[in-house]
Amino acid sequence: MASPPDTSKTIKLERYNSYIRRVNSTKLLNASSKLLFRATLLVALVLVFFFTLNYPPLSESNSHHIHTHHNFLSSAFYGAGGAVGGPAWEKQVRHSSTPRRPNGMSILVTGAAGFVGSHCSLALKKRGDGVLGLDNFNNYYDPSLKRARQSLLLKHEIFIVEGDLNDTPLLSKLFDVVPFTHILHLAAQAGVRYAMQNPQSYIASNIAGFVNLLEIAKAANPQPSIVWASSSSVYGLNTENPFSESHRTDKPASLYAATKKAGEEIAHTYNHIYGLSLTGLRFFTVYGPWGRPDMAYFFFTKDILQGKTIDIYQTQDEKEVARDFTYIDDIVKGCLGALDTAEKSTGSGGKKRGPAQLRVYNLGNTSPLPVRNLVSILEGLLNTKAKKHVIKMPRNGDVPYTHANVSLAYKDFRYKPTTDLSTGLRKFVKWYVSYYGIQSRVKKENHINNEHPEISA
Numbered sequence: 085m086a087s088p089p090d091t092s093k094t095i096k097l098e099r100y101n102s103y104i105r106r107v108n109s110t111k112l113l114n115a116s117s118k119l120l121f122r123a124t125l126l127v128a129l130v131l132v133f134f135f136t137l138n139y140p141p142l143s144e145s146n147s148h149h150i151h152t153h154h155n156f157l158s159s160a161f162y163g164a165g166g167a168v169g170g171p172a173w174e175k176q177v178r179h180s181s182t183p184r185r186p187n188g189m190s191i192l193v194t195g196a197a198g199f200v201g202s203h204c205s206l207a208l209k210k211r212g213d214g215v216l217g218l219d220n221f222n223n224y225y226d227p228s229l230k231r232a233r234q235s236l237l238l239k240h241e242i243f244i245v246e247g248d249l250n251d252t253p254l255l256s257k258l259f260d261v262v263p264f265t266h267i268l269h270l271a272a273q274a275g276v277r278y279a280m281q282n283p284q285s286y287i288a289s290n291i292a293g294f295v296n297l298l299e300i301a302k303a304a305n306p307q308p309s310i311v312w313a314s315s316s317s318v319y320g321l322n323t324e325n326p327f328s329e330s331h332r333t334d335k336p337a338s339l340y341a342a343t344k345k346a347g348e349e350i351a352h353t354y355n356h357i358y359g360l361s362l363t364g365l366r367f368f369t370v371y372g373p374w375g376r377p378d379m380a381y382f383f384f385t386k387d388i389l390q391g392k393t394i395d396i397y398q399t400q401d402e403k404e405v406a407r408d409f410t411y412i413d414d415i416v417k418g419c420l421g422a423l424d425t426a427e428k429s430t431g432s433g434g435k436k437r438g439p440a441q442l443r444v445y446n447l448g449n450t451s452p453l454p455v456r457n458l459v460s461i462l463e464g465l466l467n468t469k470a471k472k473h474v475i476k477m478p479r480n481g482d483v484p485y486t487h488a489n490v491s492l493a494y495k496d497f498r499y500k501p502t503t504d505l506s507t508g509l510r511k512f513v514k515w516y517v518s519y520y521g522i523q524s525r526v527k528k529e530n531h532i533n534n535e536h537p538e539i540s541a
């Protein structure tokens with residue numbers, strides 16, 4: 085009998101082959117899963133990279149969005165002149181804040197790319213003080229105007245660090261690098277009526293941001309003296325005239341006013357507990373070259389030139405609405421006067437060592453004028469009739485009237501406003517047509533020359 089074919093070898097061989105196939109397929113599986121894992125990792129990294137680059141998101145172009153959540157990472161990206169904390173950055177920070185006159189101040193100006201901030205920074209630098217700016221360049225109004233102010237400051241060797249008041253590591257870093265003698269705190273969410281649209285932005289800047297700055301200041305060695313911007317709006321529904329610092333300020337008409345009033349109370353607390361020297365300045369409707377486009381005199385000018393109708397507010401009982409419009413150069417003098425008379429803080433290592441100075445001053449013009457007058461002056465300067473729409477003041481936090489008594493500021497630092505509304509507006513219009521490159525009858529009729537727009541035209 086033929087013996088069955090010996091298959092044992094064949095079987096063994098097949099088993100071996102199938103084993104090899106299994107091993108290979110497992111290897112293949114392993115290799116492909118590794119590949120998949122690496123690819124996923126790569127995609128994730130790319131996504132993280134793009135997300136970081138786009139922070140804050142590009143979609144936040146809405147003009148009313150306020151960036152208040154910059155973290156340390158984002159400010160590192162924002163730092164011009166190298167990453168925050170790098171040697172090049174520190175050099176720039178030190179250079180900018182070093183005074184060039186004997187006993188000069190070393191001042192941190194918050195809101196340095198803003199209207200009042202840019203003017204004060206230049207004036208301080210001009211007289212030999214060291215000035216470092218801080219600004220978050222938010223888009224409450226056209227940030228390109230803030231960038232233009234920044235360029236102007238840079239020409240005068242003033243560096244603005246890009247960052248937010250709520251960025252604690254950034255603020256600590258600044259105080260690690262520079263022993264500031266003073267802070268001129270002008271960064272804020274401004275605007276009376278916008279508070280109804282974006283209330284939280286007022287809390288974030290004017291309250292949380294201010295407290296953050298004070299926390300850093302109280303812990304600093306030496307503690308700086310602080311001069312900061314309060315507002316005429318704290319007088320709210322006060323009916324006594326003219327407004328004096330001794331009047332009641334417990335009836336704010338807008339959330340904006342309430343946050344400024346809160347700032348004054350918070351200042352009291354930090355003065356009381358930590359011995360910080362604090363001076364609050366109540367500004368009265370400040371206007372002038374390089375001003376804020378959200379303010380009436382600014383957008384009236386724009387709208388009149390474009391032939392658009394402007395709303396002129398009246399009180400509910402059809403009376404004129406009036407403001408104590410104050411020219412920027414007068415305000416700058418007031419800020420410098422307050423800085424020059426600010427006493428040293430008394431605390432150290434976060435502890436009070438004795439009583440410290442606590443002050444509040446009105447900085448106004450002392451001669452209120454109706455908004456209607458503002459408009460007729462502009463009509464004259466622009467040589468254009470405004471399309472006026474007189475309406476009752478919407479109930480949006482506005483107050484009917486402001487009028488400053490400035491005798492306290494005069495007594496303590498000789499503050500004396502010298503620019504009337506016509507003179508000031510002429511200077512504003514001259515800057516406006518030059519800055520926006522408007523060639524029109526405005527220029528011809530008023531002999532407004534088109535020279536390079538310097539800070540105070």
Ligand SMILES: O=C(O)[C@H]1O[C@H](OP(=O)(O)OP(=O)(O)OC[C@H]2O[C@@H](n3ccc(=O)[nH]c3=O)[C@H](O)[C@@H]2O)[C@H](O)[C@@H](O)[C@@H]1O
Pocket residue numbers: 274275276314315316317366367368369370378379380381394395396397405406407455477482484
């Ligand atoms: O003095 C202050 O503390 C405040 O001054 C201004 O607030 P405001 O005086 O209301 O300035 P504008 O918004 O420029 O308004 C000026 C005047 O024009 C009036 N107005 C405003 C807008 C408008 O469309 N029509 C109009 O008649 C207002 O009622 C007001 O009487 C600033 O915007 C605030 O940031 C600042 O704190």
